[in-house]
Amino acid sequence: MFYIHCPYCGERREEEEFHPNGQAHLVRPADPDSVSDEEWGDYLFFRDNPRGIHHEMWVHRLGCRKFFNITRNTTTYEILETYPMGEQPTITAETAKVRHEQGVQTADGGWQTVGARPENSTLNEETPS
Amino acid sequence: MQRYSGFSLVKHALSHHENWQRHWRNPTPKKRYDVIIVGGGGHGLATAWYLAKEFGITNVAVIEKGWLGGGNTARNTTIVRSNYLWDEAAQLYNHSLDLWKGLSQDLNYNVMFSQRGVLNLAHTLQDMRDVQRRVNANRLNGIDSEVVTPAQIKEIEPALDTSKRARYPVMGASWQKSAGVARHDAVAWGYARGADSLGVDLLQNTEVTGFKIRDGKVFGVHTNRGDIEANTVGCVAAGNSGVLASMAGFKLPLESHPLQALVSEPLKPILNTVTMSNHVHGYVSQSDKGDLVIGAGIDGYLGYGQRGSFPTVEHTLQAIVEMFPMFSRVRMNRQWGGIVDTCPDACPILSKTKVKGLYFNCGWGTGGFKATPGSGHVFAASLAKGEMHPIAAPFSIDRFHTGALIDEHGAAGVAH
Numbered sequence: 433m434f435y436i437h438c439p440y441c442g443e444r445r446e447e448e449e450f451h452p453n454g455q456a457h458l459v460r461p462a463d464p465d466s467v468s469d470e471e472w473g474d475y476l477f478f479r480d481n482p483r484g485i486h487h488e489m490w491v492h493r494l495g496c497r498k499f500f501n502i503t504r505n506t507t508t509y510e511i512l513e514t515y516p517m518g519e520q521p522t523i524t525a526e527t528a529k530v531r532h533e534q535g536v537q538t539a540d541g542g543w544q545t546v547g548a549r550p551e552n553s554t555l556n557e558e559t560p561s
Numbered sequence: 562m563q564r565y566s567g568f569s570l571v572k573h574a575l576s577h578h579e580n581w582q583r584h585w586r587n588p589t590p591k592k593r594y595d596v597i598i599v600g601g602g603g604h605g606l607a608t609a610w611y612l613a614k615e616f617g618i619t620n621v622a623v624i625e626k627g628w629l630g631g632g633n634t635a636r637n638t639t640i641v642r643s644n645y646l647w648d649e650a651a652q653l654y655n656h657s658l659d660l661w662k663g664l665s666q667d668l669n670y671n672v673m674f675s676q677r678g679v680l681n682l683a684h685t686l687q688d689m690r691d692v693q694r695r696v697n698a699n700r701l702n703g704i705d706s707e708v709v710t711p712a713q714i715k716e717i718e719p720a721l722d723t724s725k726r727a728r729y730p731v732m733g734a735s736w737q738k739s740a741g742v743a744r745h746d747a748v749a750w751g752y753a754r755g756a757d758s759l760g761v762d763l764l765q766n767t768e769v770t771g772f773k774i775r776d777g778k779v780f781g782v783h784t785n786r787g788d789i790e791a792n793t794v795g796c797v798a799a800g801n802s803g804v805l806a807s808m809a810g811f812k813l814p815l816e817s818h819p820l821q822a823l824v825s826e827p828l829k830p831i832l833n834t835v836t837m838s839n840h841v842h843g844y845v846s847q848s849d850k851g852d853l854v855i856g857a858g859i860d861g862y863l864g865y866g867q868r869g870s871f872p873t874v875e876h877t878l879q880a881i882v883e884m885f886p887m888f889s890r891v892r893m894n895r896q897w898g899g900i901v902d903t904c905p906d907a908c909p910i911l912s913k914t915k916v917k918g919l920y921f922n923c924g925w926g927t928g929g930f931k932a933t934p935g936s937g938h939v940f941a942a943s944l945a946k947g948e949m950h951p952i953a954a955p956f957s958i959d960r961f962h963t964g965a966l967i968d969e970h971g972a973a974g975v976a977h
């Protein structure tokens with residue numbers, strides 16, 4: 433079970449209030465008529481599918497109903513950060529290792545912890561219940 | 562290979578069953594093979610067996626990072642059916658169903674294929690229209706599908722709630738009588754034993770960590786046990802296919818998600834068939850051991866942890882109790898997850914790639930167990946000839962650029 437920090441509500445809520453919507457930061461080609469079949473197919477169907485750091489879009493479906501992004505590790509399931517639409521992640525596959533050592537996130541007793549940004553790090557102190 | 566028979570059972574009883582031959586050898590990797598199969602699940606092992614048996618290519622290695630069949634092959638809920646909508650898919654799954662019928666004999670291994678039928682329930686008018694359309698398409702393709710009424714359903718599966726009181730009353734169903742279930746690990750073991758006896762090397766605890774590629778042509782793989790060479794490499798790695806593709810320098814249109822299953826405590830025989838519902842979103846059958854075998858949807862986010870989330874467990878069991886209220890107090894014994902490689906059109910990819918000699922067989926997602934024999938057979942034919950088998954050809958990766966998708970979401974809908 434994830435506890436997810438909604439960057440709009442500013443609250444950590446249970447996974448069931450949210451819904452995942454796939455890879456984040458996909459940009460629709462500005463002029464679809466001018467792209468090749470190859471580019472259009474890539475845009476429609478080809479996604480990142482890493483073992484490791486993934487940036488993905490979620491919606492706070494049963495809350496504020498706004499979309500936002502999560503940086504999450506697809507093997508440990510740790511949520512490293514959540515951030516509003518329009519912003520870029522501060523943690524990427526390249527930097528993750530460093531951030532990991534800095535202890536930005538915790539995982540406790542099989543529970544997945546929130547992804548608050550480092551500046552909100554108190555939110556990461558999860559007590560398993 | 563020591564053949565199994567009633568006679569051999571009696572003979573071995575005399576020595577207290579202590580002298581049965583091992584199922585397969587545990588060979589050290591050779592430097593070079595004609596064909597390497599990456600992934601020792603059912604599809605990879607079937608590919609190796611058909612390569613050796615039908616196409617005379619026996620200098621083959623199956624490279625498996627864990628143990629044989631430890632991926633989705635031994636994690637699935639074993640539903641076998643072929644009532645798919647589109648001609649291409651119908652051909653592929655029906656080819657497989659034909660092979661299932663003789664599989665235990667072909668392998669001299671009891672895969673416990675049981676044709677107890679599959680019901681796909683409809684709960685809304687639109688469901689009914691979809692069922693009718695699919696059944697009509699099935700019949701044109703020679704598949705034994707029919708539309709059944711709630712009264713007929715009650716006769717087939719008395720335990721199912723077909724009353725009007727249900728939250729989503731059952732309006733009808735499609736019924737494929739020749740569908741059913743099989744024992745999943747026996748399928749992996751049967752193919753493995755057969756392939757080994759024909760000279761195929763089954764290399765367990767061997768992980769492929771990269772490909773050897775020169776001038777756009779593959780000539781081997783890197784593994785944690787050293788390099789192994791071959792000019793033909795077939796990747797059959799289910800949820801990890803994308804990881805392998807990225808090692809070879811390209812992307813696949815796949816997403817890897819956990820899919821869960823549960824089994825209950827064993828019960829006296831209560832279910833006659835397999836019941837699936839897209840709308841209520843769950844499915845259930847009963848194993849010969851007596852436990853209910855239950856599954857439903859995938860976890861919506863990407864994940865490589867073979868466990869799955871609690872909310873999905875809850876939704877799954879809600880659906881089962883909605884369909885079979887009498888199961889409300891049955892206790893669940895075990896729960897697990899497998900990593901399924903879902904494809905945008907809910908159809909697999911059997912294809913050449915931009916690297917010459919490197920083939921992929923993946924994208925089976927939530928429903929590839931039923932296809933194990935057919936997939937192995939047509940993939941082996943393709944590797945042997947260097948040209949995709951006619952049944953496999955429409956499932957090329959090119960379809961995501963040409964637009965010739967084979968949209969089976971209607972037939973799938975619920976993970977199966």
Ligand SMILES: Cc1cc2nc3c(=O)[nH]c(=O)nc-3n(C[C@H](O)[C@H](O)[C@H](O)COP(=O)(O)OP(=O)(O)OC[C@H]3O[C@@H](n4cnc5c(N)ncnc54)[C@H](O)[C@@H]3O)c2cc1C
Pocket residue numbers: 599600601602603604605624625626627628629630631632633634635636637638639640641767768769770797798799800801805820821822856898899900901925926927928929930931932976977
């Ligand atoms: C819970 C669940 C229920 C399902 N229910 C059904 C059902 O009822 N009916 C149905 O038809 N289908 C069902 N499926 C789908 C079905 O299980 C799969 O489509 C099918 O088993 C895939 O077989 P495979 O041999 O391709 O994959 P797998 O059995 O997963 O084999 C792939 C193998 O590749 C290995 N591998 C991966 N990476 C590497 C590497 N780098 N080096 C070496 N080896 C590697 C893995 O260890 C694994 O053993 C279900 C799946 C799940 C998870």
Ligand SMILES: [Zn+2]
Pocket residue numbers: 438439440441442492495496497498
């Ligand atoms: Zn919110």
